[in-house]
Amino acid sequence: MSSTTPVSSTTPVSSTTLVTTSTTTRGTTTTAGICLNGGSWVDGQCRCPLGFTGSRCQDVMITIPTTPEANGTVQVDLRVVNRNFTDDLYDSSSPGYKELVRNFTEQMQEVYKTIDGYRGIEVQRFSPGSVVVHHTVIVALPVTTQSQEKLHNVTVDLQQKVEAAVTQFNCEDELCFNSNVSVTEVQLEFNETAYCQSEVPEGYQEFFFPNLTSSGLTCMSNCTPDTAGTIDCNRGTCRVTRSGPQCFCDETNLYWYQGNRCASRVSKLGVGLGVAVAVLAVTVAVLAFLLFRARRSGSSHWDQMTFDQWYQDSTEEWDRPGTITFYNPGAQLEDDHALDRGVVELPAPVRPRGPWVWDPSNLPSASEASQQIRIPRPREIVTEF
Incomplete structure (x- = not known):
């Protein structure tokens, strides 16, 4: 940063307005630009929040990309064979209940952590029969059209890992488990519409809808190309406004457009030239008519004057009707x-x-x-x- 001190000068412009200018003897100053809709000025440009675009974050994106994940769960029941069930295990607030939950979670973390998308363990309850631990394994899966299939693959992988691990525990220092493992895949649930509503900027939610593909989920509008409801703006650009998707026609300084889809246009220059030519043609026609009448009237007058002069100067015998x-x-x-x-x-x-x-x-x-x-x-x- 420059160590010089800016020198400010104030120049009066009117009785109520002052213009202030600042100068420095070394280096330059950068003025932050104006960013709209919550954008921030970073490295000489506006960094827009999700859902907005443009040099000043002034426009809403017509397609909002998202990377949502759904929490898939696998229900697992393991029987602890080196621990007897006690009544305090019915009470989730008892010290014995909490201690068993901690020991079980620490031991099984090592088994589950290699599972794709693993997020944690949630112990639901204990039941008699030595001690049966009813727990849920939570995994995060990308939301795609194959999410449920992915969860099924995770369930199969989890069961194989548990069955291999239970035979390797030291039953004197650790919890030992029966090799009979119960694994249940839970149906994956994800509300795509609600998720898009949460991602779209406030005031524009009704104009966006989810589109789920094998590559992920996107929130689209009718301005998004190649969709069933895509608006064809022809010679314009589709933008999402607070009134809904609208077409903004190109080069409105040069053309007039008919309709709201920018389908047909009329050149302003062409219309101007056409009007000028029409006015010129009418003017020429009027002048030609007036000139014709003037010449006809002058010709009649000249003929009369010629006849009178000839009549006065003639020495011949002549005869006219009458x-x-x-x-x-x-x-x-x-x-x-x-x-x-x-x-x-x-x-x-x-x-x-x-x-x-x-x-x-x-x-x-x-x-x-x-x-x-x-x-x-x-x-x-x-x-x-």
């Missing part, structure tokens, strides 16, 4: 420009209710046409026939 051309070489315009040919528009006839009849009497006579007249510049009057 007009009659007169030749009057003596006519002069008001602006004194010579007029060789001109157009006189007929007023629009009044349609009678019956069939329309042309009246040639409306035409000027030859004498009237030879007279010099002054008329203003003609204007166009459309007459319908």
Whole structure:
């Protein structure tokens, strides 16, 4: 550890907040990280308790591995042939009872200690017949689908060891036993569901269930792969929450997902580009329509202006529907420009209710046409026939 003393400086940020910084002249300091759910900071990382995982112990494990052991028992009855039964052996609190239990346990420990999984002896009682010791041999067995078979093998091994040992004891200094040994295998009992409930973190027990195999017992959830109830999250990750197993979709900053299993997704970028293209297409269509209307309106106006100019500048005889051309070489315009040919528009006839009849009497006579007249510049009057 560094022997230097940190020098602290305090910098005011506002009237209510201070930021404190520490510096040392030698070495560095390590700030402990924040670990959740009972995790502890060890060697620069969070060490999570059983059932939690993640860089900060923030997630519940979807599968909790366990290594449970079940206490198997073998019932054994041995007859002590060099000891007489006394009444105090009925009383488990008597000195004689306790002394016999101690002597028997110390002697038989040497026989049973080589048995696989041996954990101890429990004397249950003594009964008359010289002295019959009713006791249980306790063995610890890994919980698997073969646990009961393993207990049966232990029972066979135990009986063979006892039968071999009883003939080797010194009957003057030790307890001597009859070679007739009674060994009974007890059915192995283990509550797998209750065990998993005790191993799963508080608040998540209802979402886990035991799975017993030949290799051991695991506590699984519906997020565990390759199980009957496995949830397929497709493009996501299954996690166990306090509400149960849920799918958390990947890359939510890039995609929108439909449904709660992350099965189908839509690219946010693609939607944005599609909307932009659609808006651009609509804008182009509107502009094209407006441009078309503007050009059509301008063309009509230009055609009219062209016609009017041509009409004013023309020196030819011309005829339009609804007009009659007169030749009057003596006519002069008001602006004194010579007029060789001109157009006189007929007023629009009044349609009678019956069939329309042309009246040639409306035409000027030859004498009237030879007279010099002054008329203003003609204007166009459309007459319908």
